[in-house]
Each structure stands twice: as structure tokens, then as C-alpha cells.
Amino acid sequence: MDEVEVVVAHAERATLRVGGVFLKVDADRARTDTEVGAMALAPVPTPQVLWRRPPVLALAALPGAPLGRLGRAPTASPAAWAAAGAVVRELHDAPPPPWPGRAGRSPAALASELDAECETLVTRGLLPAGLVARNHEIARAALRPWAPAFTHGDLQIAHVFTDDDQVTGIIDWSEAGRGDPLYDLATLTLGHERHLDDLLTGYGTDAGVDPDVIRGWWSLRSLLAVRWLTEHGFDPFAPGCEVDILRSRM
Structure with a gap:
């Protein structure tokens, strides 16, 4: 009998694996609606939807392995990164869905969120003021x-799976929608900056990929993530993770 593996679990959602099936449990039906809708529209490899009985979505496991993990040295080859870049470009060139996604927040809304979060990080003593100010500027x-x-x-x-230097699929589409394509590129290379050139070889x-904007997203995404990760049982202070990314900008 297959064992139940807890892939990720926090107050908002949980993902379990049983053999070749992933079970995603999400109390927010809108997120699951977005995931299923985005996978149906995306012109790139995605997991097969096996069945859906809210709040559970069952997906088939993808062949291959993740391109890497945040905080760990990636083992994927430059060719695999280039293949990922080509697939991401195919996604970005497709007609966007009619709904805004996580990468679709307006600059004004993001600026307001960033200002408030940076103030909170400092006043609560989560990060030094100088570190926050430097990354706020870059962001x-x-x-x-x-x-x-x-x-x-x-x-x-x-979330990007490869096998033999080919992309076999991309998982976790609950934040998909219309947005800034450079946000995707920055998220994929977060903590693995030296592979940006490999990614762009395929992309x-x-x-018009601006490295300064990519660097801005690295800082912005990390600043906005630190408190959420801490409050949901994750460790942004682990080696190679968000706080180290912020420190590397100093």
C-alpha cells in the first residue's frame, strides 16, 4: 500500500501525495478554479486532472524531477534551464486569460504593499532597517x-519538472493569470541567479528582459515573503533562502 506523503501544509492549503497521485486540498474554491482553468488554457505541459471533488483536486504526478529547490544547489544542466526558458516563453506569448493573476498587481498597488510591509519588517524587528532600506530601493x-x-x-x-533536459510539466497554477512576464522569470531564478543567462538562452x-527589473523582483518578492513564511511555519532565514537573497544585495 502506498504511503501518504505530506508535500506541503499550512493554514491555507495542503498537498498530499499517494503513489502517483497528488491531492490538493484548498478551502478557497476560487484558487482551484483558477488552477484548473489555467491548465486548460496553457500551451505548455501540465499535470493531468484526474478528478475534482471540492475542496480536493487530484492530479497525476509528472515524470522527471523539479528543476531544483530554493536553498539547495540545483543539479539541472544549462540545457534543462534553456528548455525551461523556451517553455516559459511559449506561455508568455500565448493569449492571456481574462482574469488578473498574482503577477498582475498594478505598480501603485505593489508600491503601497511594499511600503507597508517594509515598515512592518522593521518595526517588528524581523529584519535590520538597513537591509530593508537597501532592498526597498532595488525593488x-x-x-x-x-x-x-x-x-x-x-x-x-x-514547480518546473524536467527529464533528460526536457520540460515534462509545470505544476501549481492557482496564481496564474494576466501579469508581468518578468515576475515569472525572477521567481524561477530566485536564489539561483547564476542560471538566469541559461534560462534566457531558451527564453x-x-x-526586452531588463536585468534591473529582474533584480527588483528578487528583492520585492523576498521582502513580501519573509513575514508570511515565518507566520506559516516556513524558514526564510534558512541558507540560500529569502533572507540570504536580501543580504546578497548589500
Whole structure:
């Protein structure tokens, strides 16, 4: 009999694996609606939907392994990163869905959220004021107008699966929608900056990828994540994770 593996669990949702099946439990039906709808529209490999009985969504496991993990040295080859870049570009070039995604927040809304979060990080003593101020400054590069694209919205390195230097699928689409394509590129390379050039080999440099904006998203995403991760049982202070990413900007 297959054992039940808890892949991730916190107050908002949980994912379990039983053999070749992933069971995603989410009390927010809208997130699951987004995930199923985005996978149906995305022109890239995604997990097969086996069945859905709210609040549970059952998905088939993908072949291969994640491109890497945040906080760990990636083992994927430059060719695998390039393949991931090509698939992400295919997604970004597709007609965007009619709904806004996580990467679709306006620059004004993000600026307001960033200002408030930075103040909270300092007043609660979660991070030193100098570290927050430096990364706040860098993050401003991401706060500019952008052309809407079909974005994944949570394109963490662990969400892209590869096998033999080919992408076998992308998981976790609950944040997908219209958004800034550079947010996806920054999320995928977060903590693995040296692979950005490999990623862009497949993605292409004709799309106006600005490294300063990517760096801005690295800082912005990390600043906004630290408190949430801490409050939900994760450790952003672990080696190679969000706080180390912020420190690397000093």
C-alpha cells in the first residue's frame, strides 16, 4: 500500500501525495478554479486532472524531477534551464486569460504593499532597517508599466519538472493569470541567479528582459515573503533562502 506523503501544509492549503497521485486540498474554491482553468488554457505541459471533488483536486504526478529547490544547489544542466526558458516563453506569448493573476498587481498597488510591509519588517524587528532600506530601493525597479502576458504567477524552481533536459510539466497554477512576464522569470531564478543567462538562452533576449527589473523582483518578492513564511511555519532565514537573497544585495 502506498504511503501518504505530506508535500506541503499550512493554514491555507495542503498537498498530499499517494503513489502517483497528488491531492490538493484548498478551502478557497476560487484558487482551484483558477488552477484548473489555467491548465486548460496553457500551451505548455501540465499535470493531468484526474478528478475534482471540492475542496480536493487530484492530479497525476509528472515524470522527471523539479528543476531544483530554493536553498539547495540545483543539479539541472544549462540545457534543462534553456528548455525551461523556451517553455516559459511559449506561455508568455500565448493569449492571456481574462482574469488578473498574482503577477498582475498594478505598480501603485505593489508600491503601497511594499511600503507597508517594509515598515512592518522593521518595526517588528524581523529584519535590520538597513537591509530593508537597501532592498526597498532595488525593488522599485520592478514598479513600472508592463504589457500583460499569460503568467504562471508562482513559477518557483520546484514547480518546473524536467527529464533528460526536457520540460515534462509545470505544476501549481492557482496564481496564474494576466501579469508581468518578468515576475515569472525572477521567481524561477530566485536564489539561483547564476542560471538566469541559461534560462534566457531558451527564453530569448528579444523580449526586452531588463536585468534591473529582474533584480527588483528578487528583492520585492523576498521582502513580501519573509513575514508570511515565518507566520506559516516556513524558514526564510534558512541558507540560500529569502533572507540570504536580501543580504546578497548589500
